[in-house]
Amino acid sequence: MRFSLLGRRREFVVRPLEPGDLHALAALHEEGFARPWSDGELAALLDQPPVFGFVAVLVGRARAAPVGFVLARLAAGEAEILTIAVARACRGLGIGRLLMDAVLRHLHEQRAEALFLEVDETNKAAVALYRRLGFREVGRRPDYYLHAARRRSAALVMRRDLR
Template sequence: MAWRVRAMQADDLDAVTFNEQAAYPFPWSRGIFEDCLQFGYPSWVAESENGDIAGHAVMTLAVGEGHILNVCAHPHFQGMGLGRCLLNTLVDHAEGEAAQRMFLEVRASNHAAIQLYRSAGFEEVGVRRGYYPDDDGREDAVVLCRELKTPVAY
């Protein structure tokens, strides 16, 4: 499937929040996404061929590093390359902003996401104990990092 990726806008937040709630047991709130837009965090949505917002992604950039905060594909669109498309968008943007590396946290139980990130060159660099809320208390996060292409200095 072909995805159209574009910058997230305030008008997208109903669909973004809907997708987030459909995909995750502990979703981000609409307010978190509003804050991300207000603070200028690079944020995207991916539209399906019929124009539905199928997924979204949010990151930060600072001091040569990108930090992936959220990558979400509505369950209906999972397994169709949407997560990879959004991840590639984040990496391309970070490289375009001369970031040297990217980090992210992912639930230790999210094996599909971990496999996606590893296939994209991310490597485990640590674990954050009890990072995520879980039905049974807290769940660990696996911390992943990818070195990016270093721009040529002239």
């Protein structure tokens, strides 16, 4: 499958992940998370057949490093978001939405039933993005994430029906 979705400012397109993206994904992940995944961890995930993903790139710059990516897994009709990250300098431009739309479109094509994810309830941008996309809270794990100075926060488990 190959398709493009144009971002809010019509500057970004989304395409399926390619093996050559690995290094760029690790860099984006490092920018987005306190405990980044290494190239090796990402490669091991991408080796799993049910894992798929998309990257966002600048229009007309298909060979430039991606500015965002999403990884998801689909098994037995149910899918989960494994991770999503957008380069800090490019946040708030609709790229996260574009990446999630690509996942939802792929899952509709695969006739999947539901998409799940876990998110830190203090991550306002991510929670707002998911709520806007129709995810609802179906669980809460208290003290799930550990931050600096021993601060802890809960994980929300969210679900989006696809049928």
